[in-house]
Amino acid sequence: MALDTTTPTATSPEGSPRSVSGFLYRHPRVRLAGLLTAPMFWLVVLYLGSLAIMVLASFWSTDSFTGSLIKNPTLENYQTLFRGQVYWVIAARTVGIALAVTVIDMVLAVPLAFMAAKVVRSRRIRYAIVIAVTMPLWAGYLVKGYAMQTMFINNGVIDWILEPLGLKGPGLGLAAVVFSLAYLWLPYMVLPVYAGLERLPDSLLEASADLGASAGHTFRSVVLPMIVPSLIAGSIFTFSLTLGDYIMVKIVGGTTQMWANVIYDNVGVANNLPLAAAAALFPITVVVLYLLAVRRTGALENL
Amino acid sequence: MTISRRARWILGLISAAVLVFIYFPLVVVVVNSFNASKVFSWPPTSFTTEWWTKAATNDGVRAAILTSVKAASGATIIALLLGSMIAFAVSRYRFFGREPLSFVVILPIALPGIVTGIALNSSFNTVLVPLGISFGLFTVILGHATFCIVVVFNNLLARLRRTGTSFEEAAMDLGAGPFQTFRDVTFPAVRSALVAGALLAFALSFDEIVVTTFTSGPGIETLPQWIFNNLFRPNQGPIINAVAAAVLVAFIAPVYLAMRMSDGPGRVTQVGAEP
Numbered sequence: 001m002a003l004d005t006t007t008p009t010a011t012s013p014e015g016s017p018r019s020v021s022g023f024l025y026r027h028p029r030v031r032l033a034g035l036l037t038a039p040m041f042w043l044v045v046l047y048l049g050s051l052a053i054m055v056l057a058s059f060w061s062t063d064s065f066t067g068s069l070i071k072n073p074t075l076e077n078y079q080t081l082f083r084g085q086v087y088w089v090i091a092a093r094t095v096g097i098a099l100a101v102t103v104i105d106m107v108l109a110v111p112l113a114f115m116a117a118k119v120v121r122s123r124r125i126r127y128a129i130v131i132a133v134t135m136p137l138w139a140g141y142l143v144k145g146y147a148m149q150t151m152f153i154n155n156g157v158i159d160w161i162l163e164p165l166g167l168k169g170p171g172l173g174l175a176a177v178v179f180s181l182a183y184l185w186l187p188y189m190v191l192p193v194y195a196g197l198e199r200l201p202d203s204l205l206e207a208s209a210d211l212g213a214s215a216g217h218t219f220r221s222v223v224l225p226m227i228v229p230s231l232i233a234g235s236i237f238t239f240s241l242t243l244g245d246y247i248m249v250k251i252v253g254g255t256t257q258m259w260a261n262v263i264y265d266n267v268g269v270a271n272n273l274p275l276a277a278a279a280a281l282f283p284i285t286v287v288v289l290y291l292l293a294v295r296r297t298g299a300l301e302n303l
Numbered sequence: 304m305t306i307s308r309r310a311r312w313i314l315g316l317i318s319a320a321v322l323v324f325i326y327f328p329l330v331v332v333v334v335n336s337f338n339a340s341k342v343f344s345w346p347p348t349s350f351t352t353e354w355w356t357k358a359a360t361n362d363g364v365r366a367a368i369l370t371s372v373k374a375a376s377g378a379t380i381i382a383l384l385l386g387s388m389i390a391f392a393v394s395r396y397r398f399f400g401r402e403p404l405s406f407v408v409i410l411p412i413a414l415p416g417i418v419t420g421i422a423l424n425s426s427f428n429t430v431l432v433p434l435g436i437s438f439g440l441f442t443v444i445l446g447h448a449t450f451c452i453v454v455v456f457n458n459l460l461a462r463l464r465r466t467g468t469s470f471e472e473a474a475m476d477l478g479a480g481p482f483q484t485f486r487d488v489t490f491p492a493v494r495s496a497l498v499a500g501a502l503l504a505f506a507l508s509f510d511e512i513v514v515t516t517f518t519s520g521p522g523i524e525t526l527p528q529w530i531f532n533n534l535f536r537p538n539q540g541p542i543i544n545a546v547a548a549a550v551l552v553a554f555i556a557p558v559y560l561a562m563r564m565s566d567g568p569g570r571v572t573q574v575g576a577e578p
Binding site: 020021022024025028031032035036038039040042043044046047048049050051053054057108111112114115116119129131132133134135136138139140141142143144145146147148149150151153155156157160183186215236240241243244245246247251260263264267273276277280283284287291 | 306310322332396413416417423480527543550559
């Protein structure tokens with residue numbers, strides 16, 4: 001028996017693997033250490049360490065002649081960001097876009113998720129809807145970006161649809177950015193809301209109806225309060241992803257700039273890594289503050 | 304809740320409209336890839352397969368696909384190893400720091416890609432470059448693996464929690480050691496979750512552009528980078544369209560398969576994440 005092979009003997013049928021096996025069996029802490037060493041190295045040293053170096057780099061500066069890094073701590077980058085009016089405008093615009101995208105996605109996601117979770121009776125159709133919503137997540141970010149460009153471009157598909165009505169689409173610009181980002185992040189909102197609605201017991205809805213509430217009243221007073229954590233979970237994605245996006249705005253935004261463009265341009269064109277690192281702390285701060293604020297609602301378990 | 308026929312119809316219509324909203328632009332891309340016009344025009348007037356042929360024989364596209372496959376394979380292998388190690392540790396052991404660890408695993412996709420990208424960029428610049436390791440395919444794989452771990456981790460963790468430990472305990476009681484138990488009991492139970500996690504990790508890496516931009520070096524161009532770079536070049540429209548359509552079609556089967564194999568495609572982190 002493996003349990004009592006305290007000393008491996010020559011008669012042990014598997015020889016040395018069995019002794020290793022027995023040793024591991026008797027030492028769960030060694031097993032745990034074996035499992036955790038490599039992943040911890042990767043996530044803590046490589047990833048968290050990188051984040052730490054980035055925070056450190058935000059206090060460095062660059063030599064304006066050679067472009068090389070000067071590693072003397074300075075608040076210069078933060079001063080640049082706080083004093084530059086353009087940065088305030090871009091930050092406000094980016095947060096505004098994130099809010100608009102979040103609201104649009106909530107409005108679109110709730111009816112669809114409710115349909116799938118509570119109205120459709122067949123399990124197969126329910127799954128089909130969930131899969132249909134999830135599939136485009138994998139369609140490729142740039143493929144969808146390209147698709148959005150064909151929609152919004154001058155004489156594109158939206159113009160073609162609106163033409164018979166005598167209207168014209170908004171073209172490339174701010175509206176196209178909001179619409180495209182809402183399009184991209186919609187599945188991130190539908191899935192948590194669907195999961196939240198699926199957990200909501202039907203008996204609550206029946207009780208509400210038995211007590212005389214109309215469908216609309218039940219939705220407002222029973223369903224909506226119960227899916228708030230799911231809506232928050234979805235909004236973490238829509239918000240965080242919008243704050244970090246610089247590509248869609250290049251494809252469909254015309255000359256519009258978002259916060260992540262500030263980061264991107266300073267790494268690439270301007271070759272000012274310290275300023276970019278300081279700018280990157282803005283989305284981190286917003287996301288972390290948001291995560292801390294919503295921690296009590298139980299939203300984090302819905303991610 | 305008793306839902307009136309009317310409310311049911313309205314909900315159904317809204318849902319159908321949202322699904323059309325999701326799929327219509329993708330269908331347009333596929334249809335337009337057969338459009339004979341040399342510049343963008345809609346609706347298509349005549350049919351051609353010229354752009355598909357051109358895309359398939361384009362050297363840039365081929366090199367980019369090869370680079371993407373290499374990067375995604377490398378990242379998937381690392382993510383499979385590390386993701387399953389953490390999933391086993393979190394589901395089978397209690398230890399100090401277990402909750403923070405689960406949080407750190409999710410962080411690379413919860414934070415915007417540009418943050419992960421620039422963080423890795425600055426640390427590679429500070430640590431790897433002085434060591435003589437320059438930006439290239441290797442650093443791209445390091446970056447991709449970091450955010451792919453979570454996909455494997457979440458798929459496997461869900462499966463491990465669902466299957467419980469009773470079969471493993473039975474195997475041990477019957478005299479199997481840890482290795483044999485893993486080979487004969489644990490692994491067969493989690494195999495499909497691992498395949499699902501691997502497929503999704505591969506798809507995630509194949510599609511990624513932000514972290515790639517910040518971690519790749521000269522001469523390295525993944526397929527998303529190729530698409531992005533060519534979007535702003537003249538006369539490349541039809542070929543991009545064909546490549547985009549091909550990516551769409553190529554990814555339908557594996558992703559659908561992965562979702563069927565994972566446990567309930569109801570959570571974002573289980574089935575998907577940041578581009």
